Amino acid sequence: MIQVEGISKEYKQFTRSPGIIGSMKNLLSREHTLLKAVNEISFSIEKGEAVGYLGPNGAGKSTMIKMLTGILVPTSGTITVNNLVPHKHRKEIAKKVGIVFGQRSQLWWDLPVEDSFELHRRIYNIQDIDYRKNMNIFLELLNLKEFITQPVRQLSLGQRMRAEIGLALLHNPDIVFLDEPTIGLDVIAKDNIRSFIKQMNRERKVSILLTSHDLKDIEEICPRMLIVNKGELIFDGTVDHLKSSLSSGKIITIEFASNPGEYVALENAELIADQGIRKTFKIDKGLDSAIDFVQSVSKRYPIKDFILQDSDIEDIIRRYYRSLEDDNNNELTKQERLSVI
Numbered sequence: 418m419i420q421v422e423g424i425s426k427e428y429k430q431f432t433r434s435p436g437i438i439g440s441m442k443n444l445l446s447r448e449h450t451l452l453k454a455v456n457e458i459s460f461s462i463e464k465g466e467a468v469g470y471l472g473p474n475g476a477g478k479s480t481m482i483k484m485l486t487g488i489l490v491p492t493s494g495t496i497t498v499n500n501l502v503p504h505k506h507r508k509e510i511a512k513k514v515g516i517v518f519g520q521r522s523q524l525w526w527d528l529p530v531e532d533s534f535e536l537h538r539r540i541y542n543i544q545d546i547d548y549r550k551n552m553n554i555f556l557e558l559l560n561l562k563e564f565i566t567q568p569v570r571q572l573s574l575g576q577r578m579r580a581e582i583g584l585a586l587l588h589n590p591d592i593v594f595l596d597e598p599t600i601g602l603d604v605i606a607k608d609n610i611r612s613f614i615k616q617m618n619r620e621r622k623v624s625i626l627l628t629s630h631d632l633k634d635i636e637e638i639c640p641r642m643l644i645v646n647k648g649e650l651i652f653d654g655t656v657d658h659l660k661s662s663l664s665s666g667k668i669i670t671i672e673f674a675s676n677p678g679e680y681v682a683l684e685n686a687e688l689i690a691d692q693g694i695r696k697t698f699k700i701d702k703g704l705d706s707a708i709d710f711v712q713s714v715s716k717r718y719p720i721k722d723f724i725l726q727d728s729d730i731e732d733i734i735r736r737y738y739r740s741l742e743d744d745n746n747n748e749l750t751k752q753e754r755l756s757v758i
């Protein structure tokens with residue numbers, strides 16, 4: 418469905434000399450440097466897959482989405498989306514693809530929301546039956562009925578995002594590109610958007626490529642993720658794979674029958690929170706099993722209950738980004754970095 422092979426994108430970044438003389442010079446000759454925002458990236462996405470595209474600021478995520486949608490032309494490499502080259506077949510691609518940019522609106526600012534949907538119906542030549550069916554579903558699932566007659570400029574951010582996502586799916590696209598779809602939303606609005614995207618992916622087999630700095634978006638919607646850093650692809654695998662490779666272990670909270678004091682921790686376990694009878698430990702990867710730990714503690718102190726958790730994904734990714742910085746300092750090759758995982 419999506420094939421990306423050896424894609425690179427270079428931007429010219431113009432240097433400006435300071436002061437009036439500098440400005441005069443800039444008029445006559447403009448010096449520039451080349452920035453490789455995307456560097457030889459390859460991946461493919463199958464029909465119905467939901468893939469997260471992740472990376473620190475400036476890693477090249479938006480540049481990739483813009484190339485996939487035909488807005489930007491790659492410097493080198495090939496992209497095909499449904500066997501079409503995006504920048505050469507923008508109109509045909511648009512019929513198969515939906516796009517949501519969290520930071521930019523596709524809706525008509527001064528018109529009521531329903532007029533944007535009506536215009537979209539005409540532009541995309543959507544059959545009446547499909548239009549009515551989708552509108553009925555979106556009015557309910559995205560609760561568009563709450564504000565469909567209001568001008569877009571009057572909507573809250575959460576309402577606008579619900580309308581943006583409905584609009585992107587109105588023409589039954591095979592693929593949806595979502596660039597930061599939950600940015601700035603509150604927890605409940607995020608949950609609503611995530612469950613709608615998941616439902617569309619599950620029921621309609623819409624392929625999803627999602628960029629987000631909110632790792633919960635990725636964790637909840639995308640079984641697979643691609644991580645980019647400084648333009649390069651450095652991880653392609655499942656969220657679980659990343660977690661098990663990088664997780665520094667388990668977190669266990671034990672509720673004791675009575676407070677056993679401070680020195681309950683065993684080797685390879687660190688006491689990270691102490692609330693008397695409730696203590697939380699971080700267990701090293703080296704320890705065979707978290708259950709062994711609980712058993713050995715329970716032999717020494719009566720325990721009432723325990724809760725086992727994985728390290729949270731934010732923590733894992735944070736450590737992963739840090740490990741990249743260390744790798745850069747050690748000048749590891751790209752291949753070596755990939756083999757870390």
Ligand SMILES: Nc1ncnc2c1ncn2[C@@H]1O[C@H](COP(=O)(O)OP(=O)(O)OP(=O)(O)O)[C@@H](O)[C@H]1O
Pocket residue numbers: 428429430452454472473474475476477478479480481
């Ligand atoms: N039109 C442009 N001209 C020159 N440089 C650009 C242009 N657009 C982006 N860049 C540079 O390319 C790099 C990648 O930018 P891009 O917007 O793709 O990153 P991103 O991963 O989406 O970042 P963020 O998470 O901050 O949105 C950055 O260093 C940015 O400054």
